Amino acid sequence: MATSGQRKLLIDTDAGVDDAQAILMALKSPDVDVIGITCVAGNVDAMQVGKNVLRVLQVVNRLDIPVYIGCNEALLGDEKESSDYYHGSDGLGDVPDPEAPDKSLIQSEHAVNALIRLSKKYKGELSLVCLAPLTNIAMGLRLDPGLGPRLKHCYIMGGNHHGKGNITVAAEFNFYFDPEAAYVVLNQLKAPITIVTWETCMEHSIPWVNILRYNNLFSDELNVRNVFDAGVDDAQAILMALKSPDVDVIGITCVAGNVDAMQVGKNVLRVLQVVNRLDIPVYIGCNEALLGDEKESSDYYHGSDGLGDVPDPEAPDKSLIQSEHAVNALIRLSKKYKGELSLVCLAPLTNIAMGLRLDPGLGPRLKHCYIMGGNHHGKGNITVAAEFNFYFDPEAAYVVLNQLKAPITIVTWETCMEHSIPWECYFNLRDKGGDVCKFLSSIEKKSCEYAQKQKWTTFISADVFIISCFLRPDVIKTCCDVYATVELKGQYTTGQMVVDWQKALKRPSNVRVVTKINQDLFEGMLEDLFKDKNTHQKT
Incomplete structure (x- = not known):
């Protein structure tokens, strides 16, 4: 729950396996207030992303956090290859959850409109962490070009800085899934942007021997259950x-x-x-x-x-x-x-x-x-x-x-x-x-x-x-x-x-x-x- 002095954070996700751990890490931090999670198509469709986020939040009893469904297609509507071979067809490893939260908990407001509204409410305070294709953010910029300057900072996982790809020979998945959205955000957001690229992730990946130790990070909270231009x-x-x-x-x-x-x-x-x-x-x-x-x-x-x-x-x-x-x-x-x-x-x-x-x-x-x-x-x-x-x-x-x-x-x-x-x-x-x-x-x-x-x-x-x-x-x-x-x-x-x-x-x-x-x-x-x-x- 929010307390005085916490940093305001909005997370934009396509809720694959790695997104789940990132969300849990943010929720673990005592000085961070996650004010919402916006969902976008990427690893799976946007509604499935929303369901996945609810499952993650339920694990740590944080279903109070608003979840918003966003864009279900890339900016130009182009279809791209999924990553179900890695994240599973449901985005969370195809692990059944008979007690999954009901999707009625998802907010009716569109994620893009929520992003714009929250950036106004927390002007100069809100940090945005992007774990997914940048479609929601680019759409927000088109609806409201003042979005970026209101953000405190934007953190992006995506792209590559040595030309090494993970979905094609030269492209990282998030940027490849919606390259036009990535182009818009990088060139027009007008907010401080920090990017962790695919190569940086590879160079600092965790040895298998440490995986179990890192998985205990949340052990004290885990309760395991799954149109005129007038001329x-x-x-x-x-x-x-x-x-x-x-x-x-x-x-x-x-x-x-x-x-x-x-x-x-x-x-x-x-x-x-x-x-x-x-x-x-x-x-x-x-x-x-x-x-x-x-x-x-x-x-x-x-x-x-x-x-x-x-x-x-x-x-x-x-x-x-x-x-x-x-x-x-x-x-x-x-x-x-x-x-x-x-x-x-x-x-x-x-x-x-x-x-x-x-x-x-x-x-x-x-x-x-x-x-x-x-x-x-x-x-x-x-x-x-x-x-x-x-x-x-x-x-x-x-x-x-x-x-x-x-x-x-x-x-x-x-x-x-x-x-x-x-x-x-x-x-x-x-x-x-x-x-x-x-x-x-x-x-x-x-x-x-x-x-x-x-x-x-x-x-x-x-x-x-x-x-x-x-x-x-x-x-x-x-x-x-x-x-x-x-x-x-x-x-x-x-x-x-x-x-x-x-x-x-x-x-x-x-x-x-x-x-x-x-x-x-x-x-x-x-x-x-x-x-x-x-x-x-x-x-």
Whole structure:
């Protein structure tokens, strides 16, 4: 039990045999207060880890310590070889325990959320010991970049410093199981980190003759029983959704892309204010890509604020933004509206990928997922081969396309280009009058000036195409069901959506790619946006 002056410790574990002894050593120390144990997939799945931790705690009558279940897959969802040949299929040597504690003792709060909460509660006091793949920690950083600076210290068992591996020729198990998470933590945690590598463990391993002596360490206690980035085009897409009488926009989640996530939230509030819909909840999500890589912004097109750098002295106060993180809101709403909720993604897919890591059941609860992003002929708009949303966070796009397990419809960059509207049509639309027209004209001014300077022959507003497909499925003239993934390693092609047109990979279709739009119907929908000016209001 906790006493005054004890050091606060949180343990992140995948609860194999060696983790069990490490946990018991921490509990033995009189000057350490173990405030919780977070579980992550590694030696076994995350729930089995939780059960194993309960067994360990029961041995020393410490079931008062909270146990939290975390991520059950690596950051990118890649499956890796287990170590059941060493730890057993259950992670604790396959030793039956008829009196094992009931899993109802496990906390309902997700391990990642618990990690963030406890780091705030014990700011500057909490040490984190990581005995497992670093998925929970990387996820915590993506949800809250301030996590690391709040920690007193982070201790990691993992990696190698002489290139000697224990699971491959060159990799240690914890880092190999989720290398992207390890990359994120080492490069972005911004907390003091101490690592004990695999080589150090090998060089200081215990002779067999001493094993029994060390096993008596605990003899006095042992009782042995066993998703928007709110740029200019996003604004028009949101307004189109709000215009539709048969659509209930239950929330808008914000993610970094054109601008940082908080600025996205402020932009969304400005859009909602134009049509008197500030009743719609707005949630701030991830402010960095899944791996934390920084990418070039598009301020030359959308402006440094994402809405054309048009001042708004009467902008809504940011206090209207919800305190709940966008990823948690997405998960909660998918449960509340199971089988009814459609998700329209106008931005990098970081929030959605994070939701999948926190709750793999997210996708099957969605009715449909509509994505503006990627490309199906290899034409890029931010690099030679990549579209902006997928390029900004290619790992997130990879996760969503391969693992969402929900119907996905994608409108790619090429489809947007092929169905962009002539300038004459654009200016006719903006001459309709009214608050919406005035607002869009003002925020699009910088984009139009850039486009005309580049001698674009048409006006391209990409996000309105995917929202149109959601609102009116008959706007889709032709489409293809295909398998598509995302290139992660290409020197020139990182972020490109790779479509298996020839079925060479022999994988089932995972997306529907819209290739042709009914232009007349689409332009009619644009005109409808400016009719009956009060119909954006909630009824």
